[in-house]
Amino acid sequence: MARVRPLQGQRAPPSSVREQIMSRPNENAVEVKALSVRPPWSEWIADGIKQVENRTWQPPNNWRGTLAIHAGKTLDWDGFWFGSRLGHCLDDTEVARGEFIAVVNLVAVHRAGAVHCGEQCREWGAPDCWHWMLADARRIVSIEWRGRLGLFAPPIDVIEQVTALAAAARPGRRRRDR
Numbered sequence: 001m002a003r004v005r006p007l008q009g010q011r012a013p014p015s016s017v018r019e020q021i022m023s024r025p026n027e028n029a030v031e032v033k034a035l036s037v038r039p040p041w042s043e044w045i046a047d048g049i050k051q052v053e054n055r056t057w058q059p060p061n062n063w064r065g066t067l068a069i070h071a072g073k074t075l076d077w078d079g080f081w082f083g084s085r086l087g088h089c090l091d092d093t094e095v096a097r098g099e100f101i102a103v104v105n106l107v108a109v110h111r112a113g114a115v116h117c118g119e120q121c122r123e124w125g126a127p128d129c130w131h132w133m134l135a136d137a138r139r140i141v142s143i144e145w146r147g148r149l150g151l152f153a154p155p156i157d158v159i160e161q162v163t164a165l166a167a168a169a170r171p172g173r174r175r176r177d178r
């Protein structure tokens with residue numbers, strides 16, 4: 001049974017408790033990194049509508065994998081206008097802020113340009129940026145948290161949810177009957 005609890009508004013446990021949880025061996029835990037994205041862009045990523053994230057930097061060490069999306073506190077007002085032009089209207093009162101909201105897979109990264117850019121890039125890609133290509137967006141039970149710059153380690157509650165989602169998605173891995 002997946003341990004997905006409503007965590008909205010809940011504060012992080014004290015660090016001593018957290019360390020105990022973190023040190024518990026869990027071989028099934030999925031390695032997850034987190035990225036803070038300003039709303040409203042975060043919402044379209046969480047819904048799988050925007051599958052390109054524009055960054056001026058590449059993930060360190062060519063990192064690819066499971067990426068938790070944290071919606072930043074600060075709104076990007078230009079984003080609302082940009083999305084509405086593509087037919088994705090959002091109101092500033094409907095966007096999550098200061099919380100983890102989704103998980104995606106970072107599957108590829110390329111420099112903006114004709115060589116690698118496809119349909120998604122033409123809609124959402126910015127020039128002079130690295131295009132982080134995202135796939136398989138899934139919403140998670142939101143968890144309030146501070147954002148950070150760069151790729152960072154998400155809290156254990158996020159990792160637990162991602163691990164549960166991964167386990168649920170695994171195709172019937174049956175144990176052999178002796």
Ligand SMILES: [Zn+2]
Nearest residue numbers: 117121125131
């Ligand atoms: Zn591109």
